[in-house]
Amino acid sequence: MFSQEMQEELRASLQEIESQGLMKNERVLSTPQGAKIRTLKTDGTMHTSINFCANNYLGLADSTEIIQAASDTMRARGYGLSSVRFICGTQDIHKELEAQVSEFLGTDDTILYAACFDANGGVFEPLLGAEDAIISDALNHASIIDGVRLCKATRFRYEHSDMEDLERCLLETPDARYRLICTDGVFSMDGDIAKLPEICKLAEQYNALVMVDECHATGVLGATGRGTAEHFGLEGRVDIITTTFGKALGGASGGCVSGRREIIALLRQRSRPYLFSNTLAPAVAGGTLKALELLSGSSKLIGRLHENTRYFKEQMKAAGFEIPDTASAIVPVMLYDEKLALKAADMLLEEGIYVIGFAYPVVPKGKARIRVQLSAAHTHDQLDHAVSAFSQVGRELGVIQ
Numbered sequence: 001m002f003s004q005e006m007q008e009e010l011r012a013s014l015q016e017i018e019s020q021g022l023m024k025n026e027r028v029l030s031t032p033q034g035a036k037i038r039t040l041k042t043d044g045t046m047h048t049s050i051n052f053c054a055n056n057y058l059g060l061a062d063s064t065e066i067i068q069a070a071s072d073t074m075r076a077r078g079y080g081l082s083s084v085r086f087i088c089g090t091q092d093i094h095k096e097l098e099a100q101v102s103e104f105l106g107t108d109d110t111i112l113y114a115a116c117f118d119a120n121g122g123v124f125e126p127l128l129g130a131e132d133a134i135i136s137d138a139l140n141h142a143s144i145i146d147g148v149r150l151c152k153a154t155r156f157r158y159e160h161s162d163m164e165d166l167e168r169c170l171l172e173t174p175d176a177r178y179r180l181i182c183t184d185g186v187f188s189m190d191g192d193i194a195k196l197p198e199i200c201k202l203a204e205q206y207n208a209l210v211m212v213d214e215c216h217a218t219g220v221l222g223a224t225g226r227g228t229a230e231h232f233g234l235e236g237r238v239d240i241i242t243t244t245f246g247k248a249l250g251g252a253s254g255g256c257v258s259g260r261r262e263i264i265a266l267l268r269q270r271s272r273p274y275l276f277s278n279t280l281a282p283a284v285a286g287g288t289l290k291a292l293e294l295l296s297g298s299s300k301l302i303g304r305l306h307e308n309t310r311y312f313k314e315q316m317k318a319a320g321f322e323i324p325d326t327a328s329a330i331v332p333v334m335l336y337d338e339k340l341a342l343k344a345a346d347m348l349l350e351e352g353i354y355v356i357g358f359a360y361p362v363v364p365k366g367k368a369r370i371r372v373q374l375s376a377a378h379t380h381d382q383l384d385h386a387v388s389a390f391s392q393v394g395r396e397l398g399v400i401q
């Protein structure tokens with residue numbers, strides 16, 4: 001029974017979230033996701049803005065080619081499978097998508113999941129047991145943390161990108177049967193990239209496996225968008241890659257684990273989110289196949305994303321803003337002061353620039369910032385517009401001269 005006591009407690013929790021300023025309110029879009037979006041304001045009016053807070057890195061979320069491919073696939077293969085993969089939920093397109101992802105990432109094999117959250121939730125438990133150790137970066141994504149919790153292996157945490165601390169964890173686990181070092185490829189708050197060359201070197205030295213979550217790196221890093229390994233020239237050195245189709249690759253949904261043949265084969269037998277959750281919708285499989293085809297056929301989109309990121313950072317630095325040096329498409333504009341960051345984001349939205357201010361506890365205290373995410377879909381005019389709005393707001397708030 002939903003008692004009055006429980007109702008009151010839930011209300012008190014909501015009140016507390018509200019009073020801490022942490023209530024997440026959802027902005028309702030009335031257009032497809034894109035560089036320019038229309039949102040519905042609470043007063044019922046429409047607001048148009050240039051969008052700098054989607055993971056739509058390649059601008060494929062409203063691609064006519066992907067929409068066509070998805071709708072063709074839906075016509076040919078139906079709306080849904082109403083089954084898990086191992087009963088009667090596998091079509092040719094699912095096998096083809098697994099093959100194409102493997103080809104793209106340069107791995108042996110790939111297994112599809114409904115989301116990368118599920119991929120990370122299902123990857124550890126079948127592979128590792130109580131006699132093993134997982135060594136995880138302190139800033140890894142929530143889904144990795146949850147996946148590790150579901151697994152009996154002992155968990156070790158190293159300070160974010162701190163290679164000495166990673167080595168400490170390796171030195172503390174000499175008796176583990178297997179050791180898995182686990183990191184995001186691109187970290188979502190600072191846009192910084194895992195130190196993969198050092199991680200691979202330590203893994204080799206201490207005989208550990210390497211897993212990289214490439215959600216913000218697939219379609220973003222490397223000359224052809226193949227991710228962190230390509231960025232560093234370390235293709236073939238990562239044992240397990242997890243990634244999403246819900247960001248750069250069209251942004252619908254779906255994810256995967258890709259890597260060594262036997263690892264993927266065992267996941268097909270034992271990974272619970274794969275075994276007990278419905279097949280990826282045919283339209284999503286068809287759309288993602290098209291996204292991979294577009295990305296493999298030409299470096300135009302990835303080139304434009306890299307150029308837009310370079311240009312935006314250069315212009316923002318010239319305007320006097322502090323921008324950390326990273327190669328991803330996530331650009332934090334450091335403001336440090338919590339109130340200032342949230343205020344600036346509101347003022348920018350009024351100027352038609354949709355960005356999000358991040359403050360404690362989402363980022364460390366005194367490290368508040370506005371996060372800007374670039375896309376291949378942004379035009380130079382839109383980037384100039386953003387820089388000039390940032391400059392105006394920055395001057396009004398006394399952040400820049």
Ligand SMILES: *Cc1c(COP(=O)(O)O)cnc(C)c1O
Binds near residue numbers: 116215255
């Ligand atoms: C977005 C994200 C996920 C979750 O991906 P979904 O496919 O949306 O479930 C997992 N890991 C990282 C690092 C992410 O950024």
